[in-house]
Amino acid sequence: EAQVTQNPRYLITVTGKKLTVTCSQNMNHEYMSWYRQDPGLGLRQIYYSMNVEVTDKGDVPEGYKVSRKEKRNFPLILESPSPNQTSLYFCASSLLGRINSPLHFGNGTRLTVT
Amino acid sequence: AQTVTQSQPEMSVQEAETVTLSCTYDTSESDYYLFWYKQPPSRQMILVIRQEAYKQQNATENRFSVNFQKAAKSFSLKISDSQLGDAAMYFCAYRRAFGNQFYFGTGTSLTVIP
Numbered sequence: 146e147a148q149v150t151q152n153p154r155y156l157i158t159v160t161g162k163k164l165t166v167t168c169s170q171n172m173n174h175e176y177m178s179w180y181r182q183d184p185g186l187g188l189r190q191i192y193y194s195m196n197v198e199v200t201d202k203g204d205v206p207e208g209y210k211v212s213r214k215e216k217r218n219f220p221l222i223l224e225s226p227s228p229n230q231t232s233l234y235f236c237a238s239s240l241l242g243r244i245n246s247p248l249h250f251g252n253g254t255r256l257t258v259t
Numbered sequence: 260a261q262t263v264t265q266s267q268p269e270m271s272v273q274e275a276e277t278v279t280l281s282c283t284y285d286t287s288e289s290d291y292y293l294f295w296y297k298q299p300p301s302r303q304m305i306l307v308i309r310q311e312a313y314k315q316q317n318a319t320e321n322r323f324s325v326n327f328q329k330a331a332k333s334f335s336l337k338i339s340d341s342q343l344g345d346a347a348m349y350f351c352a353y354r355r356a357f358g359n360q361f362y363f364g365t366g367t368s369l370t371v372i373p
Binding site: 176178180186187188189195242244252 | 265268290291292294296302303304306309311350352354355356359360361363364365366
């Protein structure tokens with residue numbers, strides 16, 4: 146089944162404790178992206194990647210890191226989480242170069258930083 | 260950067276009635292793609308419908324249709340014969356032809372009244 150797998154689904158952590166949210170897709174998509182969803186703000190892009198070893202900042206990259214060592218994986222790293230990073234996070238992927246290709250989303254990660 | 264505006268944070272509709280959700284966007288590009296996504300309480304992001312900017316004909320998917328007005332930069336979603344399962348947050352999204360970036364609106368929460 147074609148899907149984007151994102152883990153964990155829920156995560157509660159404390160300020161400053163490094164964490165990683167994993168994302169993997171099995172559709173051979175070049176484009177992968179991370180979003181955070183906050184009430185009233187919609188989905189805001191954190192980072193995106195157009196291919197292996199190619200990543201770029203989105204609209205809200207501060208406090209986040211990503212890596213794209215393999216085409217299928219695109220983990221999101223919070224080196225020192227803070228309470229303002231409490232949010233719902235989505236990983237998504239799409240074909241590159243075909244603008245009719247929609248974003249395929251993971252099931253989201255609800256992160257709480259205390 | 261492109262901006263996508265959904266001016267209705269909340270909407271409600273009586274079951275079996277028709278509702279229209281509005282979306283406008285700001286762009287200087289001529290080629291792009293537009294999408295509507297549905298996010299039910301399960302928080303899964305589900306593609307509802309998509310529209311190419313170069314197609315004048317409005318897209319239709321069963322009970323869902325769009326009213327695409329390119330000159331006005333408007334992309335509204337019409338849901339006919341509303342069902343309880345249509346209750347969700349709806350997001351409008353814009354995809355650039357160059358750069359492949361996606362931009363999302365802030366969402367409209369739709370309530371379906373039995």
